[in-house]
Amino acid sequence: MSLVLKRKSIRKYTNKVIEDEKIQELLKAAMQAPSANNQQPWEFIVVDDQALLTKLSEASPGAWMLKNVTKAIVVVMKETEKSPVMAPQDCATATQNILLRATELGLGGVWIGVYPKQERYTYIEAQLKITKGHAFSMIALGYPDADETVTLRYDKSRVHTNHYQE
Numbered sequence: 001m002s003l004v005l006k007r008k009s010i011r012k013y014t015n016k017v018i019e020d021e022k023i024q025e026l027l028k029a030a031m032q033a034p035s036a037n038n039q040q041p042w043e044f045i046v047v048d049d050q051a052l053l054t055k056l057s058e059a060s061p062g063a064w065m066l067k068n069v070t071k072a073i074v075v076v077m078k079e080t081e082k083s084p085v086m087a088p089q090d091c092a093t094a095t096q097n098i099l100l101r102a103t104e105l106g107l108g109g110v111w112i113g114v115y116p117k118q119e120r121y122t123y124i125e126a127q128l129k130i131t132k133g134h135a136f137s138m139i140a141l142g143y144p145d146a147d148e149t150v151t152l153r154y155d156k157s158r159v160h161t162n163h164y165q166e
């Protein structure tokens, strides 16, 4: 099965710590993402401090799994002059690249939504001392606790030819 069809959100992990080389691979994948005007409006914070991870797990109701991981990546969206309105899409592609590469490396991860929810990004920025740009997303990472089966979602009725049909 192709990589994109294998990916799914993983929220439960074993205790095995992710090797630094694998984190490096995830970051390489992130920076290979397409971006508007190739503006690459991103920075990445690898968080491996347990106290910080626990703090980040309180950023939103959907961030709880961060208190159970040993590593996470926070995508930071930088200010950019080239194509600022496209920056969120650029950071989304980088986030997805991390998740896909994680799947390929036998890791599991989940995208924790941050931007544009102000109360979330201001909280995270305070924890991580981000003074420029905004926290965009957080990715909890670990070795999957169990083999999760993927439900395929392809739905022919959502595909239209030439014109949209109700």
Ligand SMILES: Cc1cc2nc3c(=O)[nH]c(=O)nc-3n(C[C@H](O)[C@H](O)[C@H](O)COP(=O)(O)O)c2cc1C
Pocket (backbone or CB within 6 Å): 007, 008, 009, 010, 011, 060, 061, 062, 063, 110, 111, 112, 113, 114
């Ligand atoms: C923008 C965005 C925000 C998300 N935020 C959260 C979140 O805060 N917590 C969480 O557990 N999952 C989050 N997810 C993961 C979705 O719940 C998940 O992708 C969706 O249910 C489909 O499941 P799948 O990823 O296993 O295919 C988010 C996904 C996206 C794209």
